[in-house]
Each structure stands twice: as C-alpha cells, then as structure tokens.
Amino acid sequence: MHIPDGFLDLKTVSATNVFSIGFLFYSIKKITKKLNPERIPLLGLSCAFIFTLEVISFPLPGGTTVHLSGAFFISLILGPFSGFFITFISLFVQALILGHGGILTIGANSLNIAFTGCVMGYYFYKFFEELFPSFKTMWIFIISFLTLITGSLLLLIELTISGKILFSKSLFPVLFAHTIAGIIEGIFTVSAISFLQRVKPEILKTQKI
Amino acid sequence: MENKIKIEIKNLNFSYDEEKYVLKNINLKIYENETVCIIGENGSGKTTLLLCIAGLLKYEGEVKIDGEIFNENLRKKMGFLFENPDDALFMPRVFDDIAFGPKNFGFEEERIKEIVKESLEKVGLPGFEERVPHHLSFGEKKRIALASIISYSPEILLLDEPTLALSPVSKENFLKLIKSIRATKIIATHDLEVAVETGDRVVLLNKGTIKKVWNKSEVKSIKYLKNFLLKEPGER
Amino acid sequence: MKHHFIDDFAYKKGFLQRVDTGLKVILLILLLLCVLVIPEKVLFYIPFIILTFLFLIFSKIPFIYFLKRILIIFPFLLVLFSLSIFKENGLRIFLFSFLKSLISISFVFLFVMTTKMTALSEFIKKLPAGFLISDIFSFLYRYFFLLQDEFEKMKRAMISKGKNPKLKDYALLSGNLFIRSYERSERVLKAMISRGWKIK
Ligand SMILES: Nc1ncnc2c1ncn2[C@@H]1O[C@H](COP(=O)(O)OP(=O)(O)O)[C@@H](O)[C@H]1O
Ligand SMILES: [Mg+2]
Numbered sequence: 001m002h003i004p005d006g007f008l009d010l011k012t013v014s015a016t017n018v019f020s021i022g023f024l025f026y027s028i029k030k031i032t033k034k035l036n037p038e039r040i041p042l043l044g045l046s047c048a049f050i051f052t053l054e055v056i057s058f059p060l061p062g063g064t065t066v067h068l069s070g071a072f073f074i075s076l077i078l079g080p081f082s083g084f085f086i087t088f089i090s091l092f093v094q095a096l097i098l099g100h101g102g103i104l105t106i107g108a109n110s111l112n113i114a115f116t117g118c119v120m121g122y123y124f125y126k127f128f129e130e131l132f133p134s135f136k137t138m139w140i141f142i143i144s145f146l147t148l149i150t151g152s153l154l155l156l157i158e159l160t161i162s163g164k165i166l167f168s169k170s171l172f173p174v175l176f177a178h179t180i181a182g183i184i185e186g187i188f189t190v191s192a193i194s195f196l197q198r199v200k201p202e203i204l205k206t207q208k209i
Numbered sequence: 210m211e212n213k214i215k216i217e218i219k220n221l222n223f224s225y226d227e228e229k230y231v232l233k234n235i236n237l238k239i240y241e242n243e244t245v246c247i248i249g250e251n252g253s254g255k256t257t258l259l260l261c262i263a264g265l266l267k268y269e270g271e272v273k274i275d276g277e278i279f280n281e282n283l284r285k286k287m288g289f290l291f292e293n294p295d296d297a298l299f300m301p302r303v304f305d306d307i308a309f310g311p312k313n314f315g316f317e318e319e320r321i322k323e324i325v326k327e328s329l330e331k332v333g334l335p336g337f338e339e340r341v342p343h344h345l346s347f348g349e350k351k352r353i354a355l356a357s358i359i360s361y362s363p364e365i366l367l368l369d370e371p372t373l374a375l376s377p378v379s380k381e382n383f384l385k386l387i388k389s390i391r392a393t394k395i396i397a398t399h400d401l402e403v404a405v406e407t408g409d410r411v412v413l414l415n416k417g418t419i420k421k422v423w424n425k426s427e428v429k430s431i432k433y434l435k436n437f438l439l440k441e442p443g444e445r
Numbered sequence: 446m447k448h449h450f451i452d453d454f455a456y457k458k459g460f461l462q463r464v465d466t467g468l469k470v471i472l473l474i475l476l477l478l479c480v481l482v483i484p485e486k487v488l489f490y491i492p493f494i495i496l497t498f499l500f501l502i503f504s505k506i507p508f509i510y511f512l513k514r515i516l517i518i519f520p521f522l523l524v525l526f527s528l529s530i531f532k533e534n535g536l537r538i539f540l541f542s543f544l545k546s547l548i549s550i551s552f553v554f555l556f557v558m559t560t561k562m563t564a565l566s567e568f569i570k571k572l573p574a575g576f577l578i579s580d581i582f583s584f585l586y587r588y589f590f591l592l593q594d595e596f597e598k599m600k601r602a603m604i605s606k607g608k609n610p611k612l613k614d615y616a617l618l619s620g621n622l623f624i625r626s627y628e629r630s631e632r633v634l635k636a637m638i639s640r641g642w643k644i645k
Contacts, residue, residue, distance in 0.1 A: 006545030044584025045630040052592040099517045169531035191616035289639040296632040302563045313641030
C-alpha cells in the first residue's frame with residue numbers, strides 16, 4: 001500500500017526521508033564502488049521490470065485485485081543495495097507519473113516496501129539459508145510473507161504517529177489484508193524463483209550487491 | 210576497386226557454453242566497399258558471426274580489420290545494426306540515440322547537432338529529433354537505428370536481418386537506403402531476395418561452417434540459392 | 446498497443462511548459478511542503494485550489510482529462526477513510542488529509558504533464574550521484590511500456606490457449622518477463638558498447 005501525500009505529518013515525513021534518502025545514497029555508493037558498469041543496462045531493465053510488476057494488477061477470486069511487490073524477488077537476483085536502489089526509483093516514478101504514492105511520502109513508502117523487501121528480506125534470507133540450507137523454498141516463502149507484514153506494521157506506525165488513525169483499531173484489518181497479500185507474494189516469489197532456476201539458472205548467479 | 214582487404218577472418222571458432230561450437234573454422238576475406246551477404250537457416254550462426262567481427266564476443270582465432278587485430282580503436286570504424294531496433298534505441302529521445310555514438314567517439318559538441326540533423330535527413334526522417342522511440346512505427350525505428358550508426362560514419366556496416374518484419378514497400382525503401390551508403394557491408398539475412406539484390410558475394414553458412422561462397426555472377430536467382438538451402442539440412 | 450504518455454502536454458506551448466525544469470522542481474517541493482504544514486482550516490486551502498486552476502488554464506491542460514487522472518488516488522483513500530473513522534474526530538482529520546492529498550497530487554501531475562521526461566532526466570543528472578539515477582530513470586522511461594506490452598502479449602497468448610491465468614501462472618509470466626528483460630539488457634549493452642560506450 002503506497003501512502004499518498006497529505007497523510008503523514010511533517011515529523012514523520014522528515015524522519016522517513018532522512019532515513020530512506022540517506023540509505024539511497026549509501027546504496028549508490030556501494031553500487032558505484034563495486035558494480036561492474038556493464039551491469040547498468042541490467043539495472044535499468046530490472047527497474048522497468050519491477051515497475052511493470054507493480055503496475056500489473058491481477059485478479060483475486062471475489063472481484064478484488066492485488067499488486068505484487070517483487071522487491072524481495074529482485075533483491076534475491078541483484079542483491080540488497082541494487083534492489084533497494086531500483087525499487088526506490090520505481091516507487092518514485094510511480095508516484096510521479098501514476099499517482100501511486102506521494103512525493104514527500106517517498107521516504108516512508110520506500111522504507112515500507114523497498115527497505116523491508118530488499119534489505120531486510122535479503123539479509124534474513126542469507127542468514128536462514130546458511131543456517132538451514134535444505135529449506136530454501138520454505139525460507140523464500142516465509143521471508144516474502146514477513147517482508148509484507150513488516151511493511152504493513154511500519155505503515156500503521158507512520159500513520160499513527162501522524163495522528164491519522166488509531167493503532168489498536170486498525171491493526172486487525174490491516175494485518176488481515178496483508179496476511180493475504182503476504183501469502184500471495186510468497187507463492188509468487190517461490191514460483192518465480194524456481195522458474196528461473198529451471199529455465200535460466202545463470203541469472204540467479206549474477207553478482208549481488 | 211575490390212583489391213584492398215578490409216576484413217580478414219582466420220580460423221575463427223566460437224562457442225557460447227564451451228561445449229558446442231556455434232562457429233567452426235571460419236575463414237573469409239572481405240574487400241573494401243564490398244557487400245557480402247551471409248545466408249543460412251535460423252540458428253546457423255549468422256548473428257554470432259557478426260558479433261564476433263564487431264568484437265562484441267570473445268572468440269578463438271583471428272579477425273583483422275585493416276590489418277589490425279581487434280582493439281577498442283576499431284569500434285569507431287564499425288556500425289552494427291541490430292535485428293531488433295528496440296535494443297539499439299535505448300535512450301528516451303531520438304536525438305540522444307543518434308548522438309550517442311558521435312559523443313562517445315569524441316566528436317566536437319558543436320558539430321553533433323548538425324550531424325544528428327544530417328543523419329535523420331539521410332534516412333528520410335528529418336525533424337525527428339525530439340520524438341520518443343516508443344511512439345515510432347517499426348519501420349521508423351529501423352531507420353532511426355540506422356541513423357544512429359551512420360552518424361559517426363563507420364567504414365564497415367554489420368547489418369543483422371535488416372529487412373526482417375518490414376512490409377514489402379518499407380523493405381524496398383530500406384534496401385535502397387542501405388545500398389546508397391558507401392561502406393564495406395556484411396549483411397546477415399535469411400531473405401534470399403536481399404542476398405540476390407545486394408550481395409557482391411553471397412556466403413552460405415550452415416551449422417556454423419561456411420558451405421559455399423558465390424560471386425555475383427554465379428548467383429543467378431533466388432531459386433538457385435533456395436535449392437542449396439534445401440539440400441543443406443538446417444537445425445529444426 | 447496505445448499508451449497515453451504522461452508528458453504529452455509538455456509539448457504544448459503553455460505557461461508551466463516554459464518554466465525551467467530545475468525551477469519547477471524547487472517550486473513543486475516548496476508547494477508540497479506548504480500543503481503539508483498548513484493548519485486544518487478551510488480558508489488556508491482556498492489559495493492552493495485557486496492556484497491549481499490558474500496553472501491548469503494557463504498551461505492548456507483540459508480539466509476533465511486532469512480530473513480523470515487524479516481519480517486514481519481514490520481507492521487508496523477509501524482504505525484510509527475506513528481506518529480513520531475509528532478515531533475520535535476521525536472524519537474531520539480524514540477530510541483535511543484528503544484535501545491535502547488532492548492538492549498535492551494536482552501539483553505533482555501539473556509538474557509531470559508540463560515537463561518533458563528527457564528534460565527531467567537532464568536535470569537529475571546534475572544532482573549529486575545523479576548520473577546513475579538519471580541512467581536508470583532513462584532506461585525505465587524507455588522500456589516500461591515495452592515490458593507492459595510484452596506481458597500483455599504473453600498473457601493473451603496464455604488465455605487464447607484456453608488457460609485462465611492463476612497466481613502461479615502470473616509468477617511464470619513474470620519470471621518469463623524477467624528473463625526477457627535480462628536478455629534484452631545483454632543486447633542493449635552490446636549496442637551501447639558497439640557505439641563506443643566506454644566502461645570506466
Ligand atoms: N546468447 C546465447 N547464449 C547461448 N546460445 C546462443 C546465444 N545466442 C545464440 N545462441 C545459439 O547459437 C546458435 C547460433 O545462433 P545465431 O547466431 O543467433 O543464429 P542466426 O543468427 O543464424 O539465426 C543457435 O544455436 C543459438 O541457439
Ligand atoms: Mg540471427
């Protein structure tokens with residue numbers, strides 16, 4: 001869920017932007033230091049891909065639709081900093097040209113979606129994968145799910161601090177909706193990664209930054 | 210006219226996966242300002258051969274251009290027209306796509322605007338500078354892609370399936386355009402009409418090896434070439 | 446497939462179209478910040494609404510078209526609405542946030558509709574670390590319509606084979622789309638190198 005402008009107050013906007021834009025520059029520093037420039041077209045096309053994925057809505061039984069996030073998926077392929085970087089840009093351009101989310105709320109939205117999906121997701125996955133390497137698929141599913149839940153909790157906190165909602169009353173409906181979205185995201189990430197593994201495994205071996 | 214050797218390929222071998230060779234023992238001399246057409250079934254290695262000549266893949270063997278083994282300075286001498294113009298037009302605006310080569314090859318800033326204008330006129334699309342590639346028709350994209358190469362006046366043109374997916378009229382115009390450019394040309398095509406019409410020589414590639422080379426006088430008709438293709442079982 | 450372009454109106458001759466991109470970016474951010482901090486009194490909002498209309502008229506953007514584009518935020522607002530009513534005074538809080546949202550998105554769309562994406566990309570290039578951002582932004586702008594078309598084509602091909610795509614099929618289509626994007630990036634890289642792109 002992308003927060004539009006107008007629903008966060010000044011302190012929340014400032015804090016989230018300082019964090020996210022700071023992290024954006026940190027990512028760029030990491031990327032430009034280590035990245036083989038040959039990968040710039042790949043980052044560009046991946047950014048177009050993640051944008052497309054977030055724009056496509058797919059129907060659920062019952063008439064509603066869901067958007068996939070894909071942030072965790074892309075970080076599994078490209079690495080946490082590249083993932084965060086292109087997801088941030090994709091979110092920003094969505095706000096700019098489609099009105100999904102806001103400009104001043106880009107800090108909050110990229111924290112909720114890109115940071116949780118790419119950075120938190122990636123390192124959690126690395127940690128658990130090394131600990132219990134035989135349950136890769138399960139970890140991908142669980143962490144995919146958890147990134148969405150974490151994102152939704154952050155969203156609730158941001159809106160509560162801004163004085164727009166009551167945390168206790170909103171917790172249940174928001175968690176419920178994101179549990180469904182999280183399961184969908186989990187199934188999506190697992191199937192898409194195993195598809196790549198089957199069809200073009202060398203993609204999963206690209207340099208991760 | 211046709212005596213200076215422009216490109217010399219010696220014992221060229223190439224494989225993508227270090228197992229199956231896609232190009233096997235290719236030897237070919239191409240003379241200055243000559244047009245050589247490479248024909249062959251899908252998957253016979255035409256595109257791969259062009260990529261090797263352009264120095265875009267690492268191969269075994271030797272490709273010399275004007276007597277020099279491949280080095281970065283040779284890039285400026287070669288223009289590669291990719292099969293799909295969407296791959297070659299990667300900038301958000303036509304102007305930047307055409308200016309991309311000249312900028313990288315160190316042309317003077319002030320000249321670039323003029324060069325772009327001239328290149329667009331040459332391909333028959335004057336005034337397209339500000340257009341967005343996604344808005345263009347396929348034929349227009351193809352022409353812009355050509356303009357983005359001729360903008361730095363390469364001496365060698367490597368054209369991969371230049372007429373693929375063009376309507377008959379567009380195809381005719383595009384071929385005329387290609388013929389009007391003075392350069393050494395290598396055209397990879399599975400369209401025999403293109404080979405008969407443009408080739409000073411025609412090379413038949415089959416499963417990565419050169420099966421036959423015809424001079425212009427020997428290439429009698431499309432039917433003649435087709436018979437050869439039918440005899441050589443391609444990959445299916 | 447026909448896509449309507451976000452910056453279509455940037456090519457018309459109007460007031461905002463003539464303003465320098467950098468200046469517009471600063472103006473936009475200032476306006477958004479103003480909207481963010483104005484207190485919850487209707488009176489304060491009126492000048493911003495008038496400003497929006499003035500910009501619309503002098504930049505030759507048709508009102509109905511503009512309205513249609515803005516309506517995109519409503520589904521999200523519905524969610525926030527249903528959450529905020531639990532709060533004391535929630536309706537009032539929501540309505541003011543809603544107003545802020547509406548004015549903000551109007552400014553954003555006014556900016557986007559009157560700015561050529563290529564000019565924006567040039568502007569980004571001048572920012573700190575803007576080089577990489579502007580490159581990625583350019584690729585995104587150049588290729589996302591293409592990817593959307595590719596996805597739609599694959600989906601239709603699947604449907605025409607009598608298969609109604611389910612979640613797993615969407616995952617396969619997406620995986621496929623990623624492979625295509627990956628392979629395209631390899632070809633684009635070759636095209637860039639062949640035209641003298643130096644790997645620094
Ligand atoms: N990027 C690639 N990776 C692996 N194999 C490839 C790649 N590109 C082409 N090939 C293989 O190399 C062979 C020759 O392909 P190509 O040169 O494209 O043929 P043509 O242009 O004549 O149709 C084919 O068998 C094809 O499958
Ligand atoms: Mg080919």
